Amino acid sequence: xxxxxxxxxxxxxxxxxxxxxxxxxxxxxxxxxxxxxxxxxxxxxxxxxxxxxxxxxxxxxxxxxxxxxxxxxxxxxxxxxxxxxxxxxxxxxxxxxxxxxxxxxxxxxxxxxxxxxxxxxxxxxxxxxxxxxxxxxxxxxxxxxxxxxxxxxxxxxxxxxxxxxxxxxx
Numbered sequence: 001x002x003x004x005x006x007x008x009x010x011x012x013x014x015x016x017x018x019x020x021x022x023x024x025x026x027x028x029x030x031x032x033x034x035x036x037x038x039x040x041x042x043x044x045x046x047x048x049x050x051x052x053x054x055x056x057x058x059x060x061x062x063x064x065x066x067x068x069x070x071x072x073x074x075x076x077x078x079x080x081x082x083x084x085x086x087x088x089x090x091x092x093x094x095x096x097x098x099x100x101x102x103x104x105x106x107x108x109x110x111x112x113x114x115x116x117x118x119x120x121x122x123x124x125x126x127x128x129x130x131x132x133x134x135x136x137x138x139x140x141x142x143x144x145x146x147x148x149x150x151x152x153x154x155x156x157x158x159x160x161x162x163x164x165x166x167x168x169x170x
Contacts, residue, residue: 030052043164047142050112058119075107110138120148124155135150
């Protein structure tokens with residue numbers, strides 16, 4: 001199945017000059033969405049992870065159904081101040097300034113293996129920061145996966161684990 005036909009392209013969003021790749025049409029198609037989940041299930045099963053980590057916010061849409069299919073736990077990585085209770089933080093550099101990611105302190109057990117999931121890989125900065133956050137709390141990152149990879153931005157070069165994507169826009 002050609003999943004590229006289920007990816008919307010929105011010019012000048014969120015700001016002029018950016019072409020936004022939208023997974024909403026994919027999510028709206030039961031056949032395409034089930035196919036995407038089944039393909040990622042096949043790709044990720046061999047890693048025998050304990051936990052799937054969804055990156056805010058579209059990564060949640062991918063990680064939650066995969067966690068159910070693979071019978072794994074699921075935890076959210078969010079921007080600073082969005083999670084209740086005690087959190088562990090990791091600050092990382094952006095092109096201009098910094099940002100902070102958090103995970104709930106009780107969302108994991110030290111020594112477990114996780115797979116990081118997001119809808120799209122662009123520059124790789126958020127995935128790299130998520131990986132460092134998980135390492136900081138004693139979680140081994142077994143693999144990373146997404147639906148869309150923007151190959152021309154070379155984000156894959158920042159990922160040190162096996163990486164899977166269903167669509168690559170070179």
